[in-house]
Amino acid sequence: MDRVAVIGASMTKFGQRDSWVMDLLAEAGTACLDDAGVAPDEVEHLYVSNMASGEFEGQTGVMNALAHDLDVLPAYSQRVDQTSSSGGAGIYAAWQSVASGASDMTLLVGGEKMTHRTTGEATDVIASITHPVEYKHGVTLPSFAGLTARHYLERYDAPRESLAKVAVKNHKNGLDNPHAQFQKEVDLKTVMESPIVADPLRLYDFCPITDGSAALMFCPESVAEQYTDDYAVVTGVAGATDTHVVHEREDPTVMGGVVESGKQAYEMADLGPEDVDVAELHDMFTILEFLQMEGLGFAEPGTAWERVEAGETEMDGELPINTSGGLKSKGHPLGASGVAQGYEIYAQLVGEAGDRQVDADVGLACNVGGFGNCVITTIMEAAA
């Protein structure tokens, strides 16, 4: 079977943008067509990853609107919503479209416009994914993070500072990312003294609310070679689902969707965690970086904090994690985030990561929806 290649990528500046969702999607989509050297009429499938444009700004039907605006008609178009993992789910859908033979050129664009809403309103849109018995108590995604972080720290006797060090690391990485919402370094003291949001977690343990868009172009490897010598190959991709009701999970520190999607992606790629050179993990909250490191086999249960404390996940460490700055400093425009993770891995593999470049042949992205409710893990490799 022809392998599925990624031949182009783009992302807009993430942050507080004046543009609305359609303009953001068009900006990234156009840039991706240019980057890949693909004409609009060559696109056969278009996927648009977006969680809540209807709820945020009253804009629905984004796949059709973008298809027309980019003149990719009559390409098949579909919106992909899997909450915060919509972008990863878009990668999976795009991969399926090419691997199945249904499309020889698939454009994936993810985007979200959020910052015109107050923090409370945006939090409520996201919290509406919870079960009614959770929602009526005012449970939010940040509160799940606080509950889980306390349990993790108490159970594994991990220092509170180890979580703060994730924020410090990712902000430092974001300094070199011109697309990041915050190109601003923060020190340990600033994180540890920032206001409580869901104790024991503080403001700098959380990603911001963000506008932005990112895009990737997929095609069969045999077609890729007509466009470029520098491309990446999706060698593993899988998704899995955990409980809707978060407290029903047997172990609060294990995200079953991370474990299962990771296991399947490794099997498909015939690789293991020891083969991964660079990873983008869904650090919507600092505690999630620990849980994904452990779920994906980068650390034994209860020990991810030790690798972070030892500096092993820093840019010059054994396994650089979130070289882009992660959601933490880059920002988290819901539907765009998983696609932007793919952008970073692609850039690292084809040597286009600029000042963030690390030596990498194999990259992994883990995109988490809800509080681990839906998860997509993608493994990409540089073209041999």
Next chain:
Amino acid sequence: MTMEAYRYDDGSITYPGHTIGPNGSEPVGTVDLSEYEGEVVTWTNSTATPPGVRQPNALAIVEFDVDGESVRAIGQLTTDDVETGDTVRPVYAEELRDPEAGIKEPESQDWDGYRFEPV
């Protein structure tokens, strides 16, 4: 009003109930958790709350032992003066958040329920 959990034919209990239970089991009855005391597994005090939610909002995950079968629930606490391992009991509250202020249709679900109070 009860704090209704489902009991399934394999002996397991979940809160809330589901159409199909763990490992494909069938629901065979209900258990009112408000009649039980539970233990705090973990807790948080959330300060960034959505519209219509009290601020701050102290929350806990609580584990109940129902005749040797454990079942967990999440809910608001009556106080933030709590520690992991504390024993709590459910206390009825008529309205846990303002149904009119959030994104959900007020008629789409109920809004009363039980907070957890340290014993």
